[in-house]
Amino acid sequence: MVNFSDLNFIFRFLPLFVIAYYVTPTRFRTWTLLLGSLLFYAVGDIRMFPALIVAVLVNFLFAKAQFGEKSKSLLLFILAIDAGMLIEFKILGQFVDSSLLPIGISFYVFKMISYQMDVYRGKIEKDASFLNVAAYFCMFPQIVSGPIMRYEKFLDNPMLFKEDGKAALIEIVGAIEDGLRFFVAGLAMKVLLADHLAMLWKDIGTIGYESISTPLAWLGAVTYSMELYFDFWGYSLMAAGIGVMLGFPFVVNFDQPYGSGSVSEFYRRWHATLGSWFRDYIYIPLGGSRKGEGRTVFNLLVVWLITGFWHGVTPNFIMWGLSLFLIIVLERLIVFKRLPGFLSKIIGKINVLVLIPLTWVVFAISDLKMLGDYFMRLFPFFGQGIAVNDNDFFKNVGVYWTVLVPGLILLIPKVFETWENHRRNPLFTVLWIALFWVCIYSISGAAGNPFMYFRF
Structure with missing residues (x-):
């Protein structure tokens, strides 16, 4: 049920929860959000449910102590506990048993860290109640794979915290309707695009990386890039859409990253809430770009090493993080600093459209031998290997062009911007209803395919 594209979630949990949420009087509605979220998580991962509960209690108590008297040592202690818990479970999940990695731990731990630091910095002035803090940490639209909402955005919900205690029926219906639009857009990206692109990427792996032609290898890099993009963007739209249904502000997690002019800009637009989290809670506290070029490069290295480890502890994720660090540093120190403007713009675009898909190949293939084989097919003049079928590119394009x-x-x-700006148009509403049922038909005839970021 933790999969938003699961029929049980779409037709049972979500409508029943939304009804219960709005039937509940406003002053008790946060309880409904918390209890529903705990039920959602327990059904998805009952074994690791106690880890979530303990983390919530410990973080609330430490934050409570910070409201009484700010203590840097206390802050560092709770941050070490949170980070240590995340690292320990990541290692256990990778090297012992994947079921030992709690669902969503990366996302709820990052929420906890941001909350602790915001309390210490005085950004959260009011001593928060346990109910609000627990509901913020556990809210089911975001607990599995984000986005990483900040606490002040959580409080910006008139359906929970409206001063007069009531929301007009027209406001509730409008929120549910608009949230459904984003939910269906995300569902279509996941079910109709990402899941089918995954089939092409799987077919390439079945052939064997050492046996594919160079054109098919490049098509595979593009395919995986789009699969990951539409899978995670689709999830983010569904999560944000559910949040809108419940009265929360829409959280932008993807802002057309492939329209970026550099890799740096790409990662400000890709998984934007994670990028802003690293900026605000790691990069800037380390000194950001305020202490000279050498320190800036070091700070970027730390951020990208942590980013790589956050995604996984296998060497390919560290390589992925380091490769992005290198590209960003070269862009910063050479491309956009020493080259003519028109040339730097061209190189920035090439980096996004060519180098980003290559880095996703590193991200996708954990076996270093297989990764080497794939790059030998991408660049055949660096290695040996003969494609079994020179026409494999056209064959796969013919099958998957749709x-x-x-x-x-x-x-x-x-x-997408055009749809977003005109999404309330009656014609788009009719098309979206039809799109929803096409998605349901596709789901009903296929095995469930979890979102890719569930494993992070």
């Missing part, structure tokens, strides 16, 4: 073409079109920033 998802490749829409996927490439959706990479164009103005396409």
Whole structure:
């Protein structure tokens, strides 16, 4: 049920929860959010449910102590506990048993760390109640794979914290309707695009990386890039849409990253809430870019090493993080600093459209031998290998063009932006209802395919 594209979630949990949420009087509605979220998590991962409860209690108590008297040592202690818990479970999940990695631990721990630091910095002035803090940590639209909402955004919900205690029926219906629009958009990206692109990426792996042609290897890099993009963007839209249904502000987690002019800009737009989290709670506290070029490079190295480890403890994730660090540093120190403006813009675009897909290949393939084979096919002049079928590229394009073409079109920033700006148009509403049932038909005839970021 933790999978938003699961029929039980769509037709049972979500509608029943939304009804219960709005039937509950406003002053008790946060209880409904908390209890519903705990039920949602327990059904998905009952074994690791106690870890979530203990983490919530410990973090609330430490934050409570900070409200009484600010203590840097106390802050560092709770941050060490949170980070240590995340690292320990990551290692256990990777090297002992994958079931020992609690669902969503990366996301709720990052929420806890941001809350602790914001309390210490005085950004959260009012001594928060346990109910509000627990509901913020555990809210089910975000606990599995984000986005990473800040506590002040959690409080910006008139359906929970409206001063007069009531929300007009027209406001509630409007919130549910608009949230459903984003939910269906995300569902379509996941079910109709990402899941089918995953089939092409799997077919390439079945052939064997050492046996594919160079054109198919490049098609695979593009395919995996789009699969990951539409899978995670789709999830983020669904999560944000559910939040809108409940009265929370829409959280932008993806802002057309493939329209970026540099890799640095790409990662300000890709998984934006994670990027801003690293900026505010790691990069800036380390000194950011205020202490000279050498220190800036070191701070970027720390951020990208942590980013790589956060995604996984296998060497390919560290390599992925380091490769992005290197590209960003080169952009910062050479491309955009010493080259002519028109040339730097061209190189920045090439980095986004060519180097980013190559880094996703490193991200995708954990076996270093297989990763080497894949890059030898991408760049055959660096290694040996003969494609079994020189026509494999055209064969796969012929089979999968119906998802490749829409996927490439959706990479164009103005396409989604046009829908977003006109989403309340009656024609779009009719089309979205039809799109929803196409998604349901697709789900009913396929095995469940979990969101890719569930494993992080």
